[in-house]
Structure formats: structure tokens, C-alpha cells
């Protein structure tokens with residue numbers, strides 16, 4: 254017997270209700286337009302099949318909030334890219350490290366958001382190191398702990414190394430063995 258999801262997918266031509274891209278059963282889920290937590294039922298009139306990612310995004314939103322999400326999109330609606338898909342952003346692909354990003358394709362949006370967050374961290378780090386003047390760390394290990402301390406020691410070892418790598422890629426930090434030197438822009442004020 255066909256499940257509700259199968260029936261909905263069939264009725265929608267095996268496409269996502271929101272983004273209208275072809276949708277396999279394994280990537281689809283049932284979205285309650287009026288959420289169950291808001292009293293919505295599983296009657297056909299209240300359910301659609303859609304990408305799991307947009308179902309997760311909608312969560313317990315009200316219908317009004319969901320409509321806003323859909324209407325706020327520029328151009329055709331695109332469901333969010335599932336978290337498992339985007340490749341990790343290499344330091345060398347950060348904006349400013351390897352030049353400006355070319356036109357952004359929708360599938361890359363999540364990756365660009367990550368790059369933006371890394372860029373913000375990198376800028377904060379450059380500012381912090383700039384302010385330290387002569388008291389900048391002289392050893393790689395000290396630099397790593399300074400990087401982590403800049404962000405309240407909340408970073409993973411990978412994140413610390415990625416930021417140090419980005420500083421080196423921008424030519425701001427030079428590492429020779431364990432010794433660290435700087436070519437930081439002059440800090441004003």
C-alpha cells in the first residue's frame with residue numbers, strides 16, 4: 254500500500270512542492286502546511302511532499318512565517334542545500350584569499366555563508382593581532398592559543414589551524430619552523 258509520502262509525490266509529479274525539483278522518496282518528507290504543533294492534521298489538504306531540508310527549515314513555523322520564507326526568495330524558490338552535501342570550504346577559497354567569488358550558484362549558498370563567517374573571524378583576528386603590536390606571539394604554538402583565545406577558546410583545533418592557514422595564505426603571517434613573523438597592515442587608532 255502506498256504511503257502518504259508516495260501518494261503526495263505521485264500527485265506532485267515526483268517533484269518538491271516548493272522548489273519543484275525532481276524528488277526521490279529517500280530525499281522527501283511530508284510537510285504539514287499548518288504544523289501539527291499548531292493543530293494541523295494529516296488530511297491531504299494540509300500536507301505536501303517536499304525536500305527534507307525545507308521541511309527541517311520550516312520546523313514549527315507558523316503558516317505566516319513559512320509564507321514569508323517563500324516570498325522573501327529572489328527568483329525561483331530553492332530548498333536549502335542539505336547539510337551533508339556541501340564540500341568543506343578550504344582556506345584557499347575564502348573570499349579575499351583567492352580573490353572575489355564569481356557569481357554564486359544557489360547550490361553554493363551555504364558554502365558561501367560559511368566562508369563569510371570565516372572571513373569575519375579572520376578580520377577579527379587580523380585586527381586583534383594588529384593591536385598587539387610588539388607583543389604578538391613569536392611561536393607557532395603561542396599563535397594557535399592566541400587565535401583560540403581571540404574567540405573565547407571556542408574553536409576546534411581544525412578551526413584554529415584553518416585560520417592560521419588563512420593568515421599565511423594572505424601573506425600576513427610567516428612561519429619558519431616554530432618561529433612566527435608578521436606582515437600586518439598598520440593599525441590606526
Ligand SMILES: [Zn+2]
Nearest residue numbers: 269272304332
Ligand atoms: Zn525542494
